[in-house]
Amino acid sequence: MPMHVLVVEDSPTQAAALRALLEGAGYEVGVAATGEDGLGQIEARRFDVIISDVVMPGPMDGYALCRHIKAGPHRDTPVVLLTSLSDPLDIIHGLECGADNFLTKPYEPAHLLERLTTLLGTRATRGRAKVRVGVDIFFMGREFTITSEREQILDLLISTFEDAVRHNVELRQREAELETARHELARHAGSLQARLQQVLASTPAVIYTITIRGSSLIPNWVSENVTAATGFSEEEALHPTWWSDQLHPEDRPRVMGELRTLFTKGSLVTEYRFRRRDGSYRWFRDAARLVRDVAGDPSQIVGAWVDVTDERRLQEQVRLAQKMDAVGTLAGGVAHDLNNILGVIRATAELVLLDLEPASALREDFEAITGAVDRAGALTQQLLAFGRKQVLEPRPVDFNDLLSGTVKMIERIIGDDIRLVRRLTSDPLVVQADPGQLEQVLMNLCVNARDAMPEGGEVAVLTERVSIDEEFCVTHPWARPGEYARLTVSDTGTGMDFATQARIFEPFFTTKELGRGTGLGLAVVYGIVKQHGGLIHVYSEPGKGTAFRVYFPLHDLAPEPITAANAPEVKGGTETILLAEDDGVLRVTVKKLLERLGYQVIAVANGEEAVEALAERGDAIRLAVVDVVMPKLGGLQVFEQVHARYPGLSFIFATGYSPGTSHTEPIQTLPAEVLPKPYSLQDLARVVRRALEAGPREG
16 A cells, blocks of 8 residues: 655645655645644644654644644654754754754655655554564765664564464363364463573563553463573562553553553553663563454453663663754854854953053953953853763873872862862873863763762762773673773762653753752763763762762873963964855954954965965965855865965964864864964964964974
8 A cells, every 4th residue: 555645845846846845756645834734734634754844833833743743643654854954953942842853854755755755664563463573764964874683583482372272261161062163272382381481581671571450460471481581480560550650650650551451452562761670761662462362352461671771771861962962063063153252352352451551440341351251251161061062172191190289289178178189090091182171071070079069978089090901891892992091970969760861961950949050060071071082971870879980081192291281471472364264243353352462463264365365476475364164265275276376375364163173173173273262462472473373383
C-alpha cells in the first residue's frame, strides 16, 4: 500500500511542487494551507508522515502544529519541519516541539525523498508490534544510528514463548479426549523449553509470565537472570506487589495507565525507572504481549525487560551535543556582535581618558565604564566557551604547577567553613592547553562544589595520570582510549539525582534560586573541556556528594613556565597600518586610538577594500589589522590573497567570534597575531608593537 503524506504549506506554488514530487515517488499526498486545516485532516484520517512549513498565516504555525501532533494520539507520526534556519532559535524551538527532522529551504528533492525513506523505515510495524532494531536520526547535517541486535533475539524469544503458552492452554482443555496428543505436545514443550533456556543464556533480558484471573494479575514465572538485572531473587520477584513496589514513584501513574491499554491493544512497549535491591534506579524497557485462550479471553501476559540505562545515556549525549551546537552557534553570533559594541564603548572611553587631566573629576567615571566593559567581555567569553567558539592560546603546561597556583586563590573564595583537600600526583602531567581556560575549569567546579554545601563540608582536588583502554570504553560510552591527566573535584554536598545530572551541562540550567547564578558555570566547563579534546563525567547521588572527573590528553612535550604577566608600557610608533573593520563606529574609534599612538592609519570597511588599498600603497604599509568576519572578503581570505604578494607585511587578526575556531584551526596556525575583542588600548598597543618589531612570520 502507498504511504500517505500530509503537506502543510501556505504557498500554493511550493505546495504544488511538493505534491508533484511526492506523488511521482509513489506517495499519496494530502495538502493543507494552514496549521488549523492540517490538524483537522490529521484528526480525520491517518497519515504516515507530516511535512510542514514553519512560518504560516493564522494562530497555528509549524511549531504549534507539531506540538499538537506530539501531544495527541498521533504522537508517533514523524514530523518534518521545513525552515530557512535564519536564526538558531528555529532549531531550539523545533527540538522543544518534538520535530523528528528538519530540512533547509531550498532543498534537493532527492534529499527530501531520502529523509522520508529513512524516517518511515524506522517506524515499528503494525499488528504484532516489532521492537525496533535501528533508529536513524538526521539533524543539522549529522546522522546518528542507534542499533540493538539483541532486540531481534527478544522478539523471536517472546513469539516462541507465546506459542508455548498457547499450546499448553489448549493441551489442558483437551486433555481428557486427546491423551495421546497431550503426551506428544508435552514432549514438544520440553524440547521447546530446552531451546528457550539456550536463548535465555545468550541474552541479558529478563523474561516473565503473568496469569490473569478475573481482575487479578498473578506473576507465575520469571527467568533466573532477574537476579543479575535487579539484585532480587526469583522468589522475591514473584511476590504479587514486588514489581509495582519497585517502580519509580514519578513513573508509576504513567506506567499503570499504559498497562490498562495492553488489554485493548494486545501489546505494549514502555520504559520506566526500576529500583534495584541496592536502592539505585535503572531504566528498563518492558515489551509485553497479551495471550488469549481458545475462547478469546485474556489468560496470560508474556513479556521481557531489558536494561536500557546506557542506551538512554547515549541518546542523551546526542541530544546534548545537538543542543550545545545549536545554542553555541546562537551564543557565538551574539558574542561577536556584543564584542564589537563593547569595543566601541571601551575605545571611546579610553580616547576620553587620554585627554583628561589626572585630577579630573570625570576620570573615575570613565574608568568605571572601562571596568564595566571588562566584566561584560568576561561574560561574552563564557558564551563563547560553552559554544566552543573562543580563540585559545594553547601551549605545553605542567598540569600540577598550573593547578597549584589556582588552588591557593580558590582557598580564599570558598570560605572558612569548607575544608579544601589537595592531592596532586608526583607524575609529570604535561597538557597542550590554554592556562587561563584550565584555571576557569577548576574555579567553576570548586565554586559549584561550594554552593552545594551551604552548611560547610569538604572539597577535594585530585590529579592523577590515567590510561583508558578499549575495555573501559565498552562499559563507559562517553570515554575514548588514550593517556590522560585526570582532574577530580569532589564534595560532600547535597548531591544530584539522575534527572538533574542529565541536564547540568545545559546552558542556563540551574538549581539555584533566582539571583544566585546564570546557569553558565558548568556549561562553560563543558565547552572548555570539549574544545581541548578532553572528556568530562559526573558521579553523584542525592545526599552523598558529587565528583566531577575531567580528562585532558597528555603530551610528550617540555612544559613552558607559568609566569604572571606584568602590564606593559603603552608604546606607539610612526609606521603605516592598514585597518580593515566592517563595524563603522568601531573602525573610527580604533583608527583614532592608533593615530594617538603615532601611527599612520588607512581604514577600510571590508576585505575587498583592504586588497585594493594594498594594491595602491602596499609598499608603504607595514602591518594589516583585519577583522576575521567581514562582508565580501573576510580576514582569512585577505591574508590568502596578499600574504605571498607582500612579504614585508605583518598581520593581526582581530576577532570577537570566528565560526568553528579552535587551537587546531586556521587563524591559530597562520603566521599572524590574534587580538581578541573587546581589547583595551594596552592590548592594542602591545600586540601592534609586537607584530611590527617581530616583522613578518614565516609560514
